[in-house]
Amino acid sequence: MTKYFRRPAGVKDYLPPQVRKKRRIEKIIGNILEKWGYEEIIAPSFEYLETFVMSGKPGFAEKVFKFFDRQGGVMALRPDITTSIARMVATHYSDHDAPLRFYYMANVFRFQEQRKGRDQEFYQTGAELIGIPGIEADIEIILLASRMLKEIGIKKFIINIGHIKFLEGLLDEIKDDSSLKAKVAQAIKDKNFVWLKNLTETNILKPEIKKTFLALPRFYGGPEILDELIKFPLNEKCKEALSELDKLWRMLKGFNNIHLTFDPGLARGLDYYTGIVFEPPKGNPAC
Template identity: 35%
Template sequence: MKRWSIYTPEGVQDILFEQCRIKRKLEAGLRRLFTSYGFIEMETPTIEFYDAFGGEIGLIRQESMYKFCDGKGRLLVLRPDLTIPIARVVATRVREESLPLKCCYIGNTFCFDELGGGKQNEFTQAGVEILGIHSPEADAEVISMAVKAVKACGLEDFQIDIGQVDFFKGIMEKSGLSPDEVEEVRELIDRKDFVAVEQVMNRHEVSDDLKALILDLPRLFGNKDILAGISRDPIGEKASAALDYLQKVLDILEDRGMGRYVSIDLGMVQSLNYYTGIVFRGYTYGVGFPILSGGRYDGLVSKFGKDCPATGFSMGINMIMMALERQGRIENGDCQGILITYEEGARKYADAYCEKVVAEGGIAELDIGMGGLEACLKYARAKGLEKVLLFRADGNFETFERSTDL
């Protein structure tokens, strides 16, 4: 029989030493980036009521969530998402805050879906949200922050694909399909089953122009010139307005020097859940999943009792680390820190020097093994320390450098 006490459950992992250093460095860089642009950090509980995500609200499939009960038998979940709790907070705890509200977060989420964390069921997300404003400038700001976040993590070869949920909804309304059939078409397009899509279209009197456009959705990707090639006559007012809005967002991104990082993908018809307008995903090579996703979700906060437009994105830190490793962009940890050992009668000198180094922002540790100089040198080599200091009883010390003595 296996000793389960020595294993971790499927989908979670220990993050050790160097990997943990890299992860914390990424998180610190993103936190610094977000706050530098006026986003205020927020932290929500790891444990939430199931009703905030499932139940009548029905935002996330119950099969995707880790569920358990509290002491009173109420159904709880480990949060599968960080945007939804922020919507809850804005609708309930900070209703009177002046808008727009710009907030950011870094935290772990727990979900059985593979999209956010690859093969991991626990993964770290970092992201920003802008609540209380509906404008192309706000959506462009969020996409711009996504680009800056990827670059801040050390990736240069990436792309942000931008879609428009309202464009798809608009042409579906024009087609006359029922809500169930619209969802069927969305799933078929997502699976690239175009024969089945055409069969659904043929059950209705859909115009040839509109049918051709729907079947052509997966091929409507590339630069902004695609928008000019779409005839507005057959698509209706809602879809036309969605394209105009998308064009404004692209123009803003172009002015901000972000144009080379973004492209259009009007075939982006992933589950619509709470998205209501602009949607986007970020990709880089070496990773089979998006490294970030986001969009506009104007109806989400209202599910918790407050009408409030919103837009945002979240990035998978675990996916970023995977991309950095596979692209050979992981930086080796610099040799840093010193080990201070001492002869009999020199402890106070060694301790005082250690405290001085730490107070000045350096890394220092006192020898606690007291196994002699050779043991200290061996320890320093194994840990990658810069040098070893040996204090004498008269208060002087001898230095052993990594480059020569270690």
């Protein structure tokens, strides 16, 4: 096959069967979102590079596909939709009353090391709830995600929940070493006890704090782990995070179709997200 017919690494061809399945899923999800009061929004396929870099999401500058316009401006194919929506809201909705509810279905582009065989173009569906502070917004999004998963045919799943402030509070005990903090956060996320033990041995920590760090990899499960964690010597930031997770659990436990696990080491987007974070189940692509 000549080079003119080669497909670039990290992208896919969607043939009619896959397209039909994709459109069916999009229709189901779109109907649910609109019933919940969310309106579809379409972001540009590219923005100024600075829009994404200034968002604060770590690693964006290294992951974007960049190019120059004819005036010399540095552009980037969107690696994320949330950043574009934040810009759109600031531009077009600054005088609108909250809350605002938007959703999107779009492809995004991120440079990935191809030795790992990862996609460089993939599709995202997301809901953005803007202007409702606190745990009520988290509950709405979790319920919405659960409903969408069920409606597209994923009947059995568990939503994994953590709190950025809990991990931040623990990492605050490591003084003036951002590199070590990042490695410790990754070791906790990976539940790698040996690596975590080696890392904490290199830092002067109080014995009780070191004990807390080393206990984290085994804490994953139901709400009972929140009761266990509160027994450890924790600072106020950690205690506040556990209190919010407990409140979330108490408000959601009445919904029989919501299955949650708690993971205090959930560390995705530590420099980008705030408050409660959650992950849907991982598995094979839906289409």
